[in-house]
Amino acid sequence: MKIVTYNINGLRPRISQHGSLLKLLNSLQADIICFQETKLSREEFTADLVMAEGYESFFSCTSTTGIGRTGYSGVATFCRVNSAFSSKEVALPVAAEEGFTGLLEQSRNRSNAMKKDLSLEVPAVLECLEGISKEELLEVDSEGRCVITDHGHFVLFNIYGPRADHDDKERTQFKLTFYNILQKRWEALLSQGKRVIIVGDLNIAPSAIDRCDADPKFEENQFRKWLRSLLVANGGPFYDVFRSKHPDRTEAYTCWSTQTGAEQFNYGSRIDHILIAGPCLHQDEKMEGHNIIDCHVTECDIMTQFKRWKPENVSSHRWKGGRNIKLEGSDHAPVCVSLGEFPDLPAHNTPSLAARYVPRIRGFQQTIVTLLSKRQVAAELKNHGVSQLSYDNVNMQSCGNNYKRSLDDCSVADSASIRNLPSSNQKCDDIGPSINKHTSDTSVEAQEETASGGAWTKLNPQTLNKLKTSKKARAGNSSQRTLSSYFQKTPNVRVGVDRANFNILHGQEDATVGQNGCCLLIKEVNSPNGTPVDNDENKSFSNSQLDLSPSVSDIDACSSSQKEKSDVALCEWQRIQQLMDKHKQVPLCKGHKEPCVPRVVKKPGPNLGRKFYVCCRAEGPSSNRETNCGYFEWAASKSGKKRR
Numbered sequence: 001m002k003i004v005t006y007n008i009n010g011l012r013p014r015i016s017q018h019g020s021l022l023k024l025l026n027s028l029q030a031d032i033i034c035f036q037e038t039k040l041s042r043e044e045f046t047a048d049l050v051m052a053e054g055y056e057s058f059f060s061c062t063s064t065t066g067i068g069r070t071g072y073s074g075v076a077t078f079c080r081v082n083s084a085f086s087s088k089e090v091a092l093p094v095a096a097e098e099g100f101t102g103l104l105e106q107s108r109n110r111s112n113a114m115k116k117d118l119s120l121e122v123p124a125v126l127e128c129l130e131g132i133s134k135e136e137l138l139e140v141d142s143e144g145r146c147v148i149t150d151h152g153h154f155v156l157f158n159i160y161g162p163r164a165d166h167d168d169k170e171r172t173q174f175k176l177t178f179y180n181i182l183q184k185r186w187e188a189l190l191s192q193g194k195r196v197i198i199v200g201d202l203n204i205a206p207s208a209i210d211r212c213d214a215d216p217k218f219e220e221n222q223f224r225k226w227l228r229s230l231l232v233a234n235g236g237p238f239y240d241v242f243r244s245k246h247p248d249r250t251e252a253y254t255c256w257s258t259q260t261g262a263e264q265f266n267y268g269s270r271i272d273h274i275l276i277a278g279p280c281l282h283q284d285e286k287m288e289g290h291n292i293i294d295c296h297v298t299e300c301d302i303m304t305q306f307k308r309w310k311p312e313n314v315s316s317h318r319w320k321g322g323r324n325i326k327l328e329g330s331d332h333a334p335v336c337v338s339l340g341e342f343p344d345l346p347a348h349n350t351p352s353l354a355a356r357y358v359p360r361i362r363g364f365q366q367t368i369v370t371l372l373s374k375r376q377v378a379a380e381l382k383n384h385g386v387s388q389l390s391y392d393n394v395n396m397q398s399c400g401n402n403y404k405r406s407l408d409d410c411s412v413a414d415s416a417s418i419r420n421l422p423s424s425n426q427k428c429d430d431i432g433p434s435i436n437k438h439t440s441d442t443s444v445e446a447q448e449e450t451a452s453g454g455a456w457t458k459l460n461p462q463t464l465n466k467l468k469t470s471k472k473a474r475a476g477n478s479s480q481r482t483l484s485s486y487f488q489k490t491p492n493v494r495v496g497v498d499r500a501n502f503n504i505l506h507g508q509e510d511a512t513v514g515q516n517g518c519c520l521l522i523k524e525v526n527s528p529n530g531t532p533v534d535n536d537e538n539k540s541f542s543n544s545q546l547d548l549s550p551s552v553s554d555i556d557a558c559s560s561s562q563k564e565k566s567d568v569a570l571c572e573w574q575r576i577q578q579l580m581d582k583h584k585q586v587p588l589c590k591g592h593k594e595p596c597v598p599r600v601v602k603k604p605g606p607n608l609g610r611k612f613y614v615c616c617r618a619e620g621p622s623s624n625r626e627t628n629c630g631y632f633e634w635a636a637s638k639s640g641k642k643r644r
Helices: 011-018 021-028 103-107 124-129 134-141 169-191 222-230 241-245 292-296 311-316 368-383 415-419 441-450 461-473 483-487 552-583
Strands: 002-007 032-036 055-060 075-080 095-098 146-150 155-160 196-201 272-277 297-302 335-339 456-459 520-523 597-600 611-614 631-634
Touching: 002 155, 002 196, 002 272, 011 021, 032 155, 032 196, 055 095, 055 146, 075 146, 075 155, 103 134, 124 169, 134 169, 155 169, 169 196, 169 222, 241 272, 241 297, 272 292, 272 335, 292 297
Parallel strands: 002 032, 155 196
Antiparallel strands: 002 335, 032 075, 055 075, 095 146, 146 155, 196 272, 297 335, 456 520, 597 611, 611 631
């Protein structure tokens, strides 16, 4: 069995990079794949994002309303299986949890749960979490940082650890609470004799060998000290699987800064881990020298082939505030572990937490009432001789008060069906098709005019749009006119139609379909005695087109005027840029004598928003002369100061 952990820095861009979710999963060639930082909310779930053939998935998403936290983190565990039901595979979990506490499942059934509803009860089986307030438990789980899957032989934690700057006391306390809860959970499982595997981006580099820029203060970080205390080398229960297999490997990093181009010189840190604790499967009191690493772990390594920067990208070695080519991929590299000698499990089904059971993926179960209602509407549509509409557009509650038809469904059998629309007090069952709510005002106006008499003819949608635009422009001073309306001739309100071209007799209401396969009814203009008006205006319109477009001379005049204005604006902007470039002096870095790149201070403080210049090259070890020389200069100062 192969397990992979991978901080993907957004599930959507990784799917886009590989072409599909299935291709992304298959590229990792693993049985269990743990993603961190998916950046998805449950409202964004679609089948192409969370489901792939041959995989079962389990998600935890951010549900907190904190500023900058929505859709920020998120984890997902994908398990490759042959069958989702009655399966004996170890990869398919027998149970799954979202978060540490079980409170999220309760909170989804209560509208006020996200308001720190303290009536939520921690499951009795989690007695290990006593002493931690329910408010803290719910806050930790609401950031979507943990999915727990029980695979029978071991319990797998997919973790995305919080990040906290040393001067951010609030997030530092949150991080402490997070790892305190995590430790209580695994301690309870280990006390029951279970094996525990923790994978993910912990945002902690345990030792100096795991960071490129270790300094004397490095060993004093409380989180690093905590993580080291858990490892077997320091008397803890967990094996750092990578270090167990590669104890002396240097520059074994899994994450690199995206702001400094540090991937080019492999200047990063190892913060993506696989930790294992518990006995091996064939442990016996009489047997010595047995442990889970030696008995079950065959290999563990960093999958460097997934790094964004490749040797062939050497042409873009200079950072210059952005590479010359776009590097696809995450700022992390996956880490994999191969396990052996795990026998099959008793037959079991996919746990209820799986994405296949999410309503928006699986769909909502229909009731007998809705099923019968759809059949009744279908029968009404057939009886009225109207083209079949999508059942999803039928609104059984509001259709009695709304009789408008959308422009998207404008094939009408005859005007009699429009004249005989039911009144607002009629039942929905008496209505044939459902009437769409977003009907055009022009269509409604045409229906109202029918009651007063007059013939109907058809125009194509392009002509209707021009009429609507002109009508809105003449609505009054309070109406907002569009730019295009100033260049259109105002059409005569008394629209006549040349019957010779339309082949429509007076009073005939079944006209031919327009050029786009769709048509609309408008009223012919009749004289007071009921006869159609036949004058020069009527004859001027032919081929079902109204000449509403501006003349060629008007267009040429307008285009010429606009071009002159654009040329003047362009010349003025070029003059301003030349003046700016004349006064802008970009300094040269001292190490390479190359133009620096500008930066702006974004960290809150007295220098927020202040501009400065730095060396254009990517960050790397100081022993390499090709790396960033560390030059720094404020934009307003005249002398440069080196950072190192």
